[in-house]
Amino acid sequence: MRVVSHSLAVSLLLVACSSSPPPIMPKQQVMIPFGTHDTLNNKDRQKEALTVERAVTISLQHSPKVQQILAEFDSDSVKNQQLSRWPELQLSIARLASGDGSQLTSHLELALGKLLWQRNYRQLHDSRQQQATSLAYQQLLLFAQQVRRSFYQYQICQAQAATLQDIDKAAAALVTLATRQYQAGNINGRERDQAMLAQAEAQLAVAANQREQQQLRTELNQLLGLSDDDTQWQVSTELPHLPLELPALNNDLVERFALAHHPSMIVATQTLNTQQAQTNISNKERWLPESTIGVEREKSSSEQSKVAGTFSVQLPFFAAQHRRLAQAETRMTQAWVDNERLNLRLQSRLATQQWQSHWQEARTWQDKLLPLHASIRQETALHYNGMLEGIEDLIHSRQNELNAQHRYLQALTQFALAQAELEQWLTMPIQQAVNTLDVTP
Amino acid sequence: MNRRQLFGLSALTALVSSYSQKANAANTTAKQTRYTPVQTLGVPTAEWRYHNGAKEFHLTAEPVKRQFSEGFMVNAWGYNGSTPGPTIEVIEGDRVRILVTNHLPEKTCVHWHGLIIPNGMDGVGGLTQAHIPVGETYAYEFTVKHSGTFMYHSHSDEMVQIAMGSMGFLIVHPKNSAFRPVDKDYAFMLMSWDIDAGTYTPKPHTMTEFNTWSMNSLVFPAIPHMVVKTGERVRIRLANLSMTNHPLHLHGHRFTVTGTDGGWIPEQAQWPEVTTDVPVGAIRVLEFIADNVGDWSFHCHKSHHTMGAMGHNMRNMLGVKHDDVAEAIQKIMPDNMVMAMGATGMGEMSTMSMPLPENTLPMMTGDGLYGPIEMGGMFTVLKVRDNLPKNSEEVGWYEHPTGTIAKPYKL
Numbered sequence: 001m002r003v004v005s006h007s008l009a010v011s012l013l014l015v016a017c018s019s020s021p022p023p024i025m026p027k028q029q030v031m032i033p034f035g036t037h038d039t040l041n042n043k044d045r046q047k048e049a050l051t052v053e054r055a056v057t058i059s060l061q062h063s064p065k066v067q068q069i070l071a072e073f074d075s076d077s078v079k080n081q082q083l084s085r086w087p088e089l090q091l092s093i094a095r096l097a098s099g100d101g102s103q104l105t106s107h108l109e110l111a112l113g114k115l116l117w118q119r120n121y122r123q124l125h126d127s128r129q130q131q132a133t134s135l136a137y138q139q140l141l142l143f144a145q146q147v148r149r150s151f152y153q154y155q156i157c158q159a160q161a162a163t164l165q166d167i168d169k170a171a172a173a174l175v176t177l178a179t180r181q182y183q184a185g186n187i188n189g190r191e192r193d194q195a196m197l198a199q200a201e202a203q204l205a206v207a208a209n210q211r212e213q214q215q216l217r218t219e220l221n222q223l224l225g226l227s228d229d230d231t232q233w234q235v236s237t238e239l240p241h242l243p244l245e246l247p248a249l250n251n252d253l254v255e256r257f258a259l260a261h262h263p264s265m266i267v268a269t270q271t272l273n274t275q276q277a278q279t280n281i282s283n284k285e286r287w288l289p290e291s292t293i294g295v296e297r298e299k300s301s302s303e304q305s306k307v308a309g310t311f312s313v314q315l316p317f318f319a320a321q322h323r324r325l326a327q328a329e330t331r332m333t334q335a336w337v338d339n340e341r342l343n344l345r346l347q348s349r350l351a352t353q354q355w356q357s358h359w360q361e362a363r364t365w366q367d368k369l370l371p372l373h374a375s376i377r378q379e380t381a382l383h384y385n386g387m388l389e390g391i392e393d394l395i396h397s398r399q400n401e402l403n404a405q406h407r408y409l410q411a412l413t414q415f416a417l418a419q420a421e422l423e424q425w426l427t428m429p430i431q432q433a434v435n436t437l438d439v440t441p
Numbered sequence: 442m443n444r445r446q447l448f449g450l451s452a453l454t455a456l457v458s459s460y461s462q463k464a465n466a467a468n469t470t471a472k473q474t475r476y477t478p479v480q481t482l483g484v485p486t487a488e489w490r491y492h493n494g495a496k497e498f499h500l501t502a503e504p505v506k507r508q509f510s511e512g513f514m515v516n517a518w519g520y521n522g523s524t525p526g527p528t529i530e531v532i533e534g535d536r537v538r539i540l541v542t543n544h545l546p547e548k549t550c551v552h553w554h555g556l557i558i559p560n561g562m563d564g565v566g567g568l569t570q571a572h573i574p575v576g577e578t579y580a581y582e583f584t585v586k587h588s589g590t591f592m593y594h595s596h597s598d599e600m601v602q603i604a605m606g607s608m609g610f611l612i613v614h615p616k617n618s619a620f621r622p623v624d625k626d627y628a629f630m631l632m633s634w635d636i637d638a639g640t641y642t643p644k645p646h647t648m649t650e651f652n653t654w655s656m657n658s659l660v661f662p663a664i665p666h667m668v669v670k671t672g673e674r675v676r677i678r679l680a681n682l683s684m685t686n687h688p689l690h691l692h693g694h695r696f697t698v699t700g701t702d703g704g705w706i707p708e709q710a711q712w713p714e715v716t717t718d719v720p721v722g723a724i725r726v727l728e729f730i731a732d733n734v735g736d737w738s739f740h741c742h743k744s745h746h747t748m749g750a751m752g753h754n755m756r757n758m759l760g761v762k763h764d765d766v767a768e769a770i771q772k773i774m775p776d777n778m779v780m781a782m783g784a785t786g787m788g789e790m791s792t793m794s795m796p797l798p799e800n801t802l803p804m805m806t807g808d809g810l811y812g813p814i815e816m817g818g819m820f821t822v823l824k825v826r827d828n829l830p831k832n833s834e835e836v837g838w839y840e841h842p843t844g845t846i847a848k849p850y851k852l
Binding site: 166169170172173176177180181184186187191374377378379381382383384385386387388389390391392393394395398402 | 638639750751752754755756757758759760761762763765766767769770772773774776777778779781782783787790793795796797798801803804
């Protein structure tokens with residue numbers, strides 16, 4: 001059993017690994033094969049920048065959360081086998097005290113149902129096993145998405161630090177200028193104080209960014225399952241790729257794909273199957289509920305032991321209630337499945353729309369807003385050269401440009417998170433999903 | 442020679458050629474009455490024909506493009522392709538007919554500033570005549586009764602049309618050619634403009650914060666020099682249609698103000714000056730004998746009027762050392778060259794050649810024999826020479842006799 005469950009876990013890991021987004025590193029970057037330990041204990045490996053693919057791989061290998069999911073799956077498998085396959089064997093021993101001495105009675109009984117309807121119990125076992133597998137897969141998928149989200153948030157937060165530091169440097173330059181101008185008697189105290197105020201605010205922003213980085217790094221380490229020396233990794237500076245055009249995906253395609261592939265739908269379907277198998281067993285047992293066959297041995301101190309066969313069966317007075325209960329539970333499960341389907345349809349559509357919208361926003365920042373800010377800064381530099389504007393105007397122009405870069409990074413973060421969300425619904429990288437759709441009749 | 446130099450030389454050649462043609466035309470008339478033709482440097486003289494008993498001129502009011510200096514083009518309004526419009530020269534007593542065709546985007550009319558003429562020819566839209574509609578031609582006809590220096594300018598939507606350059610000179614030479622004869626006669630139209638850096642069109646609604654100051658819609662170093670021979674009697678006519686007064690100062694000579702737009706000033710009422718203030722909407726005529734050899738500055742004495750455009754809202758950097766700050770800013774702006782400026786004054790600007798916004802002149806510019814002249818705007822030079830080459834415009838810088846130039850002195 002353990003061998004089987006471990007193999008299944010291996011399969012789940014492979015599937016989860018393949019759900020990572022397309023690599024943004026050069027082609028010579030080797031995908032970490034399953035089975036090799038890509039730990040960060042190796043000092044050489046620590047020099048390599050952490051990418052999102054490596055983060056997912058490392059987390060699937062090291063994270064206690066993943067171990068928990070796999071252990072739960074293992075446990076479910078064992079319980080499932082116990083419940084579904086093996087007939088209940090009961091041994092009872094009783095010592096009775098009577099007038100003429102003690103009496104020892106031993107009963108050994110075997111529940112008949114699982115023997116009689118082994119096929120149904122096997123069906124029940126299979127559907128439960130598939131249900132447990134799909135549930136574990138779903139949990140791993142969600143976990144992998146969580147790792148990607150955390151990685152992107154940390155990576156871009158770190159990139160934002162650079163722009164905030166430049167804004168702070170510009171603010172410091174303004175304070176230096178203002179202080180000297182004030183000392184020369186060229187400006188008043190209020191103008192100097194305004195420069196100092198702006199710098200203090202810039203420093204607060206840098207500090208807030210550092211706090212956020214610490215928090216995100218801690219969260220990522222938690223997800224990676226790393227501690228102590230292993231936490232000294234450096235994240236890759238190459239930001240998430242923002243494509244020039246989005247692959248051809250519309251709401252209908254995504255919805256159909258999610259309905260066909262998403263584990264939550266599989267879990268729901270399997271749950272329904274499990275419930276159906278349970279109902280079938282209940283139907284079978286309605287005429288022969290709680291039946292047992294066994295052996296009894298009775299030995300008293302004064303007599304020789306007596307051995308006899310036993311057979312018991314519970315009269316099906318309440319069989320109809322069991323059936324009705326099973327039917328009600330089936331209806332309940334069906335309603336839950338319908339709700340899951342509706343949720344999947346709506347959420348997958350929403351994920352597509354959000355992904356497209358965030359892409360549009362990020363592209364607008366990159367294609368229009370950032371170039372305009374750069375152009376304005378260039379023109380301001382020309383004005384400064386001609387003494388048409390002062391150095392303060394030049395510095396402010398550069399600060400505005402850096403602020404725009406900061407907001408672009410925020411938009412890029414939102415796009416990366418939206419893409420991770422969509423890939424979670426598609427259960428694979430977007431391009432892979434598009435290719436699959438292309439070949440699917 | 443690079444492309445910029447070739448272009449400048451071609452423009453100058455065309456300008457000189459055009460000027461020469463007009464000068465020749467003027468000279469033809471001048472020979473008849475023996476007056477010295479007026480040189481409105483950089484501006485043509487209006488052509489005329491004798492028709493139906495009058496000297497007939499034709500002015501077309503229209504949008505024009507004027508190159509104030511190399512690298513500085515302005516979208517203006519003027520007459521016959523120029524701002525100021527062509528100088529009208531007539532003789533006292535002439536019957537004059539001036540046809541005005543309106544090709545501006547709005548109605549217009551033309552006022553003959555200073556002339557004593559019938560009320561209906563005065564050119565005040567709505568008061569003395571109907572405004573000239575777009576596309577139509579009106580005729581102004583009158584007899585010029587008095588000699589002197591006058592000007593013409595729009596009197597419709599005056600704030601806009603004058604701000605855009607709708608103006609010109611009207612000179613009436615005395616019938617008696619022996620009246621105050623001069624050897625050289627120059628005219629300068631003084632004007633103010635507000636043209637933001639990187640733009641081409643003046644802002645007509647600006648009231649006081651102008652940034653470009655011109656003489657004949659040219660700025661230093663593009664204002665042609667006055668070149669005269671030692672001993673010549675020189676007349677300079679100054680008309681001011683800008684929005685502020687201009688104290689014009691001549692180096693090296695004393696002059697007298699001999700006329701206004703109200704007429705000639707009797708000799709006994711004249712007084713010597715080296716600077717004369719020209720009020721808004723007024724004309725001053727000054728005369729002198731060019732008896733001092735050399736290159737003499739002639740400029741408005743408001744120092745901001747002898748500069749190109751600069752910002753007026755910048756902080757004062759005088760006395761504020763900030764090389765290190767510029768260096769720090771350079772690091773976060775690697776695409777641009779950031780230099781500290783203004784800590785020791787602004788003269789260093791004239792030694793720098795830095796990229797500027799499109800269509801913008803440096804704040805101060807111009808090179809002389811001894812280095813940067815550091816000027817702009819209303820600045821030109823009077824060149825007085827004992828001998829003039831055949832082509833006066835080619836006179837170079839004055840070569841000082843030995844011992845007559847300020848030089849380093851060891852204490």
